[in-house]
Amino acid sequence: MLPSDFSQRFDQLCPPELYDQARRSFDQPRAVTFRVNTLRDGHENVIERLQAQGVSCEPVEWSHSLGLHAWQVEASQREALTYSAEAESGDIYIQSLSSMLAPWLLQPKPQDWVLDLAAAPGGKTILLAQMMGNEGRISAVEPVKNRFFRLRANLERMGVDNTQCYMKDGRAIGSIKPDTFDRIMLDAPCSSESRFKTYDASSVEHWSLRKVAECSKKQKRLIQSAFDALKPGGVLMYCTCSFSPEENEVVVSQLLKKRPAQLLPIELPDSINNVSLGITEWQGKALHPDCQHSVRVWPSEQMDGFYLALLHKPLA
Ligand code: SAM
Numbered sequence: 304m305l306p307s308d309f310s311q312r313f314d315q316l317c318p319p320e321l322y323d324q325a326r327r328s329f330d331q332p333r334a335v336t337f338r339v340n341t342l343r344d345g346h347e348n349v350i351e352r353l354q355a356q357g358v359s360c361e362p363v364e365w366s367h368s369l370g371l372h373a374w375q376v377e378a379s380q381r382e383a384l385t386y387s388a389e390a391e392s393g394d395i396y397i398q399s400l401s402s403m404l405a406p407w408l409l410q411p412k413p414q415d416w417v418l419d420l421a422a423a424p425g426g427k428t429i430l431l432a433q434m435m436g437n438e439g440r441i442s443a444v445e446p447v448k449n450r451f452f453r454l455r456a457n458l459e460r461m462g463v464d465n466t467q468c469y470m471k472d473g474r475a476i477g478s479i480k481p482d483t484f485d486r487i488m489l490d491a492p493c494s495s496e497s498r499f500k501t502y503d504a505s506s507v508e509h510w511s512l513r514k515v516a517e518c519s520k521k522q523k524r525l526i527q528s529a530f531d532a533l534k535p536g537g538v539l540m541y542c543t544c545s546f547s548p549e550e551n552e553v554v555v556s557q558l559l560k561k562r563p564a565q566l567l568p569i570e571l572p573d574s575i576n577n578v579s580l581g582i583t584e585w586q587g588k589a590l591h592p593d594c595q596h597s598v599r600v601w602p603s604e605q606m607d608g609f610y611l612a613l614l615h616k617p618l619a
Contacts, residue, residue: 328602332378339372342462365572393460401609406430409540413438415485420473423450425457432463441466477531493543497608519549539614548585551610556591566596567613577603
């Protein structure tokens with residue numbers, strides 16, 4: 304069962320044409336997707352090696368034209384994939400397709416200094432490093448001790464060597480390192496609503512409207528810190544895996560009111576059609592009209608729900 308407050312809000316937010324597929328997605332396990340890790344020499348023939356073990360991999364067509372090299376396997380093969388030698392060695396990285404879009408939209412360049420402000424377990428850091436060809440510099444921040452060590456171990460296993468990890472609270476970075484980074488990824492800690500499954504009570508038990516409000520408070524401070532740490536001319540990706548406007552457009556809207564941030568339009572491949580524009584009003588209150596440039600990805604058989612906002616800091 305989904306929490307009733309959540310259900311009611313979801314029904315209000317989800318566009319009618321995407322509603323049936325989105326609601327169904329809470330009742331069934333999704334196909335598992337992964338990326339080939341081109342940072343490791345061993346990645347060649349990885350798909351053939353998996354197929355030879357009976358793991359049948361289908362290419363995610365649109366991801367190959369974006370350079371993301373994603374593949375999918377049926378949900379029933381999740382264990383075989385997760386415990387394969389290829390996943391353990393780091394030749395592949397299991398990651399949702401929605402998660403891959405955030406680094407892809409940020410478009411880091413090999414010469415950039417990139418900040419990943421909420422980094423563990425490191426899926427987006429690894430893709431950023433891959434897009435940068437392991438050049439430039441990434442600073443990855445994670446304050447929770449066990450998650451910090453998991454992040455470091457994952458980066459090492461995946462062959463990332465342009466990244467330094469810091470066990471710090473992201474809310475402090477804006478004042479410690481103002482106007483510093485070319486690009487910033489803020490995959491904010493959130494109430495994780497897109498992970499809900501009706502057959503798994505543990506996926507919903509942490510959730511409440513109070514939890515959403517607590518997350519929103521922290522996210523507002525994190526996004527301001529991130530924006531302050533951004534170089535003029537730099538770009539910030541703010542994303543969550545929640546549907547609640549308080550964690551998404553409300554956070555972005557508040558930043559647009561407090562800082563000279565600009566929202567950049569987001570362009571996704573035509574084949575990703577389970578999306579809608581960000582909302583500009585919630586519970587009778589107007590949000591910043593530019594929130595319509597952010598994007599809501601609705602859950603489908605292939606993709607998790609996600610929220611994506613790309614922000615720019617103008618040159619002074
Ligand atoms: N970007 C990661 C990835 O793709 O693998 C997932 C990040 S997860 C959604 C959010 C992370 O933010 C968690 O690891 C959490 O511990 C961390 N976090 C919580 N509070 C934080 C804070 N004050 N500053 C920075 N990170 C924080």
